[in-house]
Amino acid sequence: MSEQTLTTNGKIAATLTRKDFVSDQDVRWCPGCGDYSILAQVQKVMPDLGIPKEKIVFVSGIGCSSRFPYYMNTYGFHGIHGRAPTLATGIKTANPELSVWVITGDGDALSIGGNHFIHAIRRNLDIKIILFNNRIYGLTKGQYSPTSEFGKKTKSSPMGAIDYPINPLSLVFASEATFVARSIDTDPKHLSSVVERLARHKGSAFLEVYQNCNIFNDGSHKHFSEREVRDDRTVNLEQGKPLIFGKDRNKGIRLYGVKPEVVTIGENGVTVDDLLVHDETAPEPNLAYILGRMQYPEFPVPIGVFRAVHKPTYDALLDEQVSAAVTAKGAGNLEKLLNSGETWVIGPDG
Amino acid sequence: MDTPKLKDQATPRHQLEELDAVTIRFAGDSGDGMQLTGTQFTATSAIIGNDISTLPDFPAEIRAPAGSLPGVSGYQLNFSSHDIRTPGDEPNVLVAMNPAALKMNLKDLEPGGILVVNTDAFVESNLRKAAYETNPLEDGSLSGYRVFKLPITSLTMGALEEAKLPHKQMERCKNFYALGLMYWLFDRPLEPTLKWIDQKFSKMPEVALANKLAVKAGYNYAETTEIFTTHYRVVKSDMKPGKYRNITGNEATAIGFIAASQLAGRPLYYGSYPITPASDVLHELSTHKNFGVKTFQAEDEIAAVGAALGAAFAGNLGLTGTSGPGLALKSEFIGLAVMTELPIVIIDVQRGGPSTGLPTKTEQADLLQVMFGRNSECPVAVVAPATPSDCFSMAIEAFRIAIKYMTPVVYLSDGYLGNGSEPWEIPSIESLPRIEVKFRTEKAGFYPYLRDERTLARPWAIPGTPGLEHRIGGLEKQHITGNVNYDPDNHDFMVRLRAEKVARIAQDIPLLEVSGEPEGKVLVLGWGSTHGAITTATEQLRAKGTSVSSAHLRYLNPFPRNLGEVLSRFETVIVPELNLGQLALLVRARFLVDAISFSKVKGLPFKVSEIVKKINEYL
Numbered sequence: 001m002s003e004q005t006l007t008t009n010g011k012i013a014a015t016l017t018r019k020d021f022v023s024d025q026d027v028r029w030c031p032g033c034g035d036y037s038i039l040a041q042v043q044k045v046m047p048d049l050g051i052p053k054e055k056i057v058f059v060s061g062i063g064c065s066s067r068f069p070y071y072m073n074t075y076g077f078h079g080i081h082g083r084a085p086t087l088a089t090g091i092k093t094a095n096p097e098l099s100v101w102v103i104t105g106d107g108d109a110l111s112i113g114g115n116h117f118i119h120a121i122r123r124n125l126d127i128k129i130i131l132f133n134n135r136i137y138g139l140t141k142g143q144y145s146p147t148s149e150f151g152k153k154t155k156s157s158p159m160g161a162i163d164y165p166i167n168p169l170s171l172v173f174a175s176e177a178t179f180v181a182r183s184i185d186t187d188p189k190h191l192s193s194v195v196e197r198l199a200r201h202k203g204s205a206f207l208e209v210y211q212n213c214n215i216f217n218d219g220s221h222k223h224f225s226e227r228e229v230r231d232d233r234t235v236n237l238e239q240g241k242p243l244i245f246g247k248d249r250n251k252g253i254r255l256y257g258v259k260p261e262v263v264t265i266g267e268n269g270v271t272v273d274d275l276l277v278h279d280e281t282a283p284e285p286n287l288a289y290i291l292g293r294m295q296y297p298e299f300p301v302p303i304g305v306f307r308a309v310h311k312p313t314y315d316a317l318l319d320e321q322v323s324a325a326v327t328a329k330g331a332g333n334l335e336k337l338l339n340s341g342e343t344w345v346i347g348p349d350g
Numbered sequence: 351m352d353t354p355k356l357k358d359q360a361t362p363r364h365q366l367e368e369l370d371a372v373t374i375r376f377a378g379d380s381g382d383g384m385q386l387t388g389t390q391f392t393a394t395s396a397i398i399g400n401d402i403s404t405l406p407d408f409p410a411e412i413r414a415p416a417g418s419l420p421g422v423s424g425y426q427l428n429f430s431s432h433d434i435r436t437p438g439d440e441p442n443v444l445v446a447m448n449p450a451a452l453k454m455n456l457k458d459l460e461p462g463g464i465l466v467v468n469t470d471a472f473v474e475s476n477l478r479k480a481a482y483e484t485n486p487l488e489d490g491s492l493s494g495y496r497v498f499k500l501p502i503t504s505l506t507m508g509a510l511e512e513a514k515l516p517h518k519q520m521e522r523c524k525n526f527y528a529l530g531l532m533y534w535l536f537d538r539p540l541e542p543t544l545k546w547i548d549q550k551f552s553k554m555p556e557v558a559l560a561n562k563l564a565v566k567a568g569y570n571y572a573e574t575t576e577i578f579t580t581h582y583r584v585v586k587s588d589m590k591p592g593k594y595r596n597i598t599g600n601e602a603t604a605i606g607f608i609a610a611s612q613l614a615g616r617p618l619y620y621g622s623y624p625i626t627p628a629s630d631v632l633h634e635l636s637t638h639k640n641f642g643v644k645t646f647q648a649e650d651e652i653a654a655v656g657a658a659l660g661a662a663f664a665g666n667l668g669l670t671g672t673s674g675p676g677l678a679l680k681s682e683f684i685g686l687a688v689m690t691e692l693p694i695v696i697i698d699v700q701r702g703g704p705s706t707g708l709p710t711k712t713e714q715a716d717l718l719q720v721m722f723g724r725n726s727e728c729p730v731a732v733v734a735p736a737t738p739s740d741c742f743s744m745a746i747e748a749f750r751i752a753i754k755y756m757t758p759v760v761y762l763s764d765g766y767l768g769n770g771s772e773p774w775e776i777p778s779i780e781s782l783p784r785i786e787v788k789f790r791t792e793k794a795g796f797y798p799y800l801r802d803e804r805t806l807a808r809p810w811a812i813p814g815t816p817g818l819e820h821r822i823g824g825l826e827k828q829h830i831t832g833n834v835n836y837d838p839d840n841h842d843f844m845v846r847l848r849a850e851k852v853a854r855i856a857q858d859i860p861l862l863e864v865s866g867e868p869e870g871k872v873l874v875l876g877w878g879s880t881h882g883a884i885t886t887a888t889e890q891l892r893a894k895g896t897s898v899s900s901a902h903l904r905y906l907n908p909f910p911r912n913l914g915e916v917l918s919r920f921e922t923v924i925v926p927e928l929n930l931g932q933l934a935l936l937v938r939a940r941f942l943v944d945a946i947s948f949s950k951v952k953g954l955p956f957k958v959s960e961i962v963k964k965i966n967e968y969l
Contacts, residue, residue: 023821025833047383054816059660062824070821070834075813077663078823080686086653090660090668091813093644094619098664098813116656119649263713318644332641335607337605338776342542343595344397346586 010174024072029064034185034211038132039071041192049099049199056099059088063105063114064139064213065132074292076116081246082113085120088127089314092163096315099199102129107137110146110166113134127204127305128198131168136217154216169292169306172206173285179205180288180307184225185212190236190303197305202314210301233296237304242275243299254277260290280308364573365580372536372584373438376528377455378447380423381413383525388425389771390529395541396773398595399586400429405437405770405955410626410709417471417479422454425740435737437770439957442679443535445528447471447502449480456492465495465959466531468524469593472799497578504525507566513560523564525662530568537583540569548688588774597774599738599767600627603671603697604634606745608641611667614749614785617642619661621670626709627765628671628699646821651679653660655696659683662692663822665789665812667749671697675706675764678723684758685724688848690822691799691808693752693759695745696720696730700764702942702953711953712766715880720760721907722934727845729852731755732907734762739774741767744874744904747859750785756807762906764928766955767879793817798832805858806851808832853908861908866899868891869919872968877903877933877946880926880956887961891969898965900947903933914941922968924948926961 021043025326029035046056060066062081069076075098077085086103092100095192102120109117109131120127136154137143143156151160172180179201183191191209196297198205211222235245235253243253244265252275254263263270282288288306295301326332361837367419367424374391376754378384385406395402405426415422425462428438440460446452448471459465472487486492487499496499506527510520526543535542544562551558572578594818620643622632636645644666649656655670662668670679677698687694702708730752735744741763752759790796790809798820799808820832828835829843863872866888876884881902888900901916903909917923917937923945931947938945 025821052816054819055814057813069823072821074819076819076821076823077660077690078821078825080682080824083652083656083683086648086656087660087663089648089653090619090621090657090662090666091664092660093646093657093815094617094661094664094666094668095812115649116653118652256959290949302704316623322639322642322644329640332608332612332638334609334641335779337608337641338640339593339595339780341595342393342397343776344399344595345593346399346589347593 016053019042020053021046021073023071025070027071027268028067030215032214033064034134034213035065035068035132035173036192037185037188038130038209038211041188041195042130043072045192045195045199048196051099052226055097055101056101057091058103059084059091060103061108062139063108063137065105066101066108069105069186071168082108082111083116084130085113085127087119089125092125092127093315093318096126096319100127102127104129104131106131106135106145106147106168110171112170113221118171118175120344121172121206124176124178124203124311126203126313126315128201130198130209130212131141131169133208134211134213134217135220136213138208139276142216148299159269167293168208170289173289173292173307177307178203178309179305179309180292181206181305182210182303184221184230184234184303185292186225187230189302194305201308204308210323212292223302233300235300235302237278237280237291237306238261239278239280240304242277244272244275251300258290260294260299265340280305282307283309303339355419366537367580367582369582369584371428371434371438372443372582373426373428373441374445374532375426375441375455375458376445377424377451378525379416379450380409380411380421381416382423382447384425384447385520386424387525387529388427390543391532391548391628392427392771393546393596394533394538395427395429396594397542398538399585399589400431400658401434401587401589402427402429402596402772403434403437404428404771405766407954408710415479417448417450417476419450419480420456422451424451424455426451429584431585432586433589435886438957439959443532445532447524447528449476449482452486453480453482453550457782461494461497462812463495464498464499464526465492465715466498468502469499470501477710491564500531500577502834504639505563505571507568509563510560511607513556513563515556515560519557520560523560526561526564529574530570531567533565534569534572535578535581537581540565558946562601566719583916589767592775594773594775596771597739598630598769598771599735599741599763600630601634601767602739602741602774603761603763603768604631604638606742607635607667607669607695607749608638609742610746610749610785611641611643611780613746614667614753614787615668616787617644619644619646619658619666619668621646621648621657621661621668622672623648623651623654623676625651625673625676627768628673628676628697629700630768631671631697631699651676652683655680655683655694658694659687659690660693662687662694663690663812665810668692668694669697670694671699674700674703674719677719681724684730685728686824688724688728688730689824689827691756693749693756693810695748695752695759695761697761697763699768700745700762702951708953709767712764712879712955713928713953714764714880715932715950715951716762717877717906717929718935720762727849729849730907731757731759731852731855732762732905733759734878734904734906735767736902736904738767738770738772740904742774746783746785750783751855751858753785753787754807754858755805755851756810757852762878764879772823789815790818791815798822799827799830799831801830804854806854807835856908856911859905859908859910861912862901862903862916863903864899864916867897868899870897871920872898872900872922872924872965873917873920873937874892874900874926874961874965875903875917875926875933876900876926877906880928883956883958883961884926886901886958887965890958890962891965896969898969906933909940913937917941919942922946924964924968926956926964928955930960
């Protein structure tokens with residue numbers, strides 16, 4: 001079991017539509033930006049979740065992606081650079097009944113906000129994090145980001161970036177994430193299905209979306225994300241199924257020791273039974289980690305749900321401690337608190 | 351009032367003499383348990399009805415090398431039969447557990463004062479570590495004091511023969527032995543400490559037994575030997591009738607914020623990252639979850655304030671606490687709180703700086719940081735408790751203002767207030783102010799940046815409220831609608847509006863009161879933890895017939911609305927501060943008065959005598 005069953009209020013779920021989640025603000029992303037697709041899929045999924053919109057909060061940091069909350073007709077908090085997970089922590093722990101979402105980018109989450117990002121995930125706080133990875137700083141007009149490829153020439157790296165990029169998935173596995181997924185802005189069907197899985201996970205849920213910045217880093221993911229090549233250059237992870245990909249569904253991933261390799265079914269005696277079978281519920285994230293590091297062109301890029309396991313959430317544990325303290329000591333009594341410890345009385349005669 | 355000197359009595363053994371007030375300092379290695387000894391003496395003195403004021407003074411290192419000068423830890427307390435406000439300028443009694451403690455503290459002991467030394471620690475290696483070329487116990491350098499040389503370690507070991515403890519652990523009971531000696535010397539009962547030991551070590555009966563034996567042995571030794579000819583009594587203070595407890599500033603801060611939460615009927619949410627000297631607030635609050643208090647130990651200072659702000663957005667009382675370096679890290683988030691106009695309170699228990707500075711020592715040098723240490727025009731309200739017990743009242747004030755005006759409020763305490771203690775008259779619940787919380791629920795006509803006409807506060811509309819879905823953030827807001835807006839005139843208007851909102855808090859805080867004549871030659875103006883020293887100094891001078899008044903600011907932004915007028919009634923305004931003149935700078939700029947800054951930045955509070963001397967220059 002990897003999904004929670006949300007309490008659905010039939011009435012509300014039935015009456016809400018995608019339009020109810022569209023705010024009155026004009027969307028100001030550049031025409032052609034991949035952000036539009038993500039916004040559309042999130043707005044599409046929202047009514048199906050059965051959560052009243054007043055109980056939904058979108059929180060963001062700084063960057064193009066972080067304008068997202070303004071366009072959702074829910075509660076929203078546009079924070080400061082890299083710090084959205086901290087606001088989300090306060091909102092969710094103060095009121096665990098809220099559905100709290102963090103919208104972030106590669107610079108916001110992995111550079112300036114790296115510390116908050118890993119710790120929010122580590123605590124298994126019940127929040128949903130969507131990272132728009134366009135491998136560039138767009139809002140500041142085109143500097144390299146922590147996911148930009150080595151050697152990338154940008155405004156701030158005219159001779160090529162000498163930073164080695166970080167792999168977001170490796171980082172979230174190291175942070176003990178309980179839900180990890182990846183999708184692509186140009187594949188709306190896949191994207192909406194993964195967003196829905198993300199929404200229904202109880203615990204820190206992380207989704208990386210490969211998103212195109214058509215102004216400063218156009219085509220960054222196109223080698224595997226475009227419709228014509230996608231089947232051959234990505235592999236869709238499905239629970240309990242072997243890793244098969246390709247237009248002809250004849251290629252697969254086999255594990256050789258701890259190294260993945262691409263094989264062709266029917267060649268050199270390879271059968272479907274030789275292929276790696278995906279298990280998102282594996283207690284240890286080791287295999288998911290290996291998959292998360294597979295990159296084009298050596299490998300097809302895995303998309304889908306890498307990991308979905310369960311453990312108690314921080315917000316629920318904190319609430320339990322409050323209840324346990326009330327059970328053990330009784331509800332707080334201010335009079336008793338003020339009069340605790342050694343006290344003495346001075347009478348009118350001193 | 352001057353503290354009378356302890357007189358040497360050439361009378362038969364065990365004369366009992368009555369004194370008005372005594373200042374004792376316990377000093378030893380940081381592993382010697384001097385803080386514990388000091389707090390026990392304090393608690394006992396409080397229970398028997400003395401007024402007290404304390405000054406713990408300890409190194410930043412948990413255990414600097416044993417016997418070294420940087421490893422010396424001290425605890426000074428002043429206990430009295432009358433009203434006192436400071437831990438005393440010069441100790442009348444110094445207990446020095448080793449040569450390093452003697453070296454570091456002797457200069458403060460009053461001439462002719464009582465010096466109790468543990469001779470067992472005066473061995474070659476310790477003397478060398480304390481940079482003594484000759485043994486001060488033998489070279490005549492202590493002839494100006496009444497020295498009591500006692501082999502405290504071996505006396506302790508001897509007394510503990512029946513305790514079945516390893517050698518090392520028995521040796522560690524020597525602080526209780528010293529405490530026992532002092533209990534006899536100042537005629538204090540042993541029972542409160544014996545009871546405390548039983549509770550504290552209930553799971554370690556051998557340790558409890560050893561400590562009890564040590565404290566009793568110290569007491570009996572003093573009584574049965576002729577080493578002290580006189581012992582002293584400080585009768586209970588003529589404090590105002592009422593019920594009292596001893597409280598440190600940090601404890602009062604923590605329970606003050608719990609009280610604020612109860613009075614507002616909203617849960618308290620405390621986000622914090624461990625930092626000296628503010629961590630005790632986190633420790634204390636984390637034990638009170640049964641009040642609905644949620645404590646969040648964040649990954650860093652930024653996350654701590656971010657979570658507090660998120661909690662405030664969600665309708666809790668968002669609180670964060672830190673010291674100067676942590677406040678610097680929180681600055682950007684405080685700016686966001688100003689822009690989003692949410693009620694959070696930021697505790698700053700100030701310490702010596704800049705940078706890491708003097709983590710365990712006190713200072714008041716963050717005032718300008720909290721006033722101006724953010725980008726752009728970013729006003730916050732600032733309050734500052736004046737005494738350890740005032741920390742309770744000002745905590746409630748901080749949230750009363752934050753909620754009423756929908757603004758961040760900085761609560762400026764300091765290490766001396768936080769760790770210092772005094773008797774606190776426990777207030778009745780009925781006497782505490784109510785804090786009104788009005789969440790917006792009305793859908794009709796709602797805009798996130800509507801304004802209350804009087805306070806200019808915007809509505810507090812929390813997630814979960816149907817129909818009030820809205821977005822806030824750090825970008826400039828359009829007046830009323832709260833939409834993102836870059837219009838020049840709107841920005842100019844909003845900058846002024848945010849300033850005006852904070853300025854209007856002045857209509858809601860008490861006027862500044864003057865102690866002494868309402869006009870005259872000299873006014874001593876202070877803020878924060880200097881209250882005790884300033885008040886005592888000016889009272890002493892007035893008792894001698896001098897015209898000197900004092901006033902103490904507990905509200906630093908905005909100032910009480912009569913401050914300018916008060917200042918104008920005096921020929922000279924002196925501003926003593928534990929910084930290089932930050933309040934002086936503010937009042938000079940605001941009121942064009944030629945205020946005289948009297949500054950000290952030694953990591954220690956003012957002595958009364960220092961302030962008296964300064965005032966005398968202008969009389």
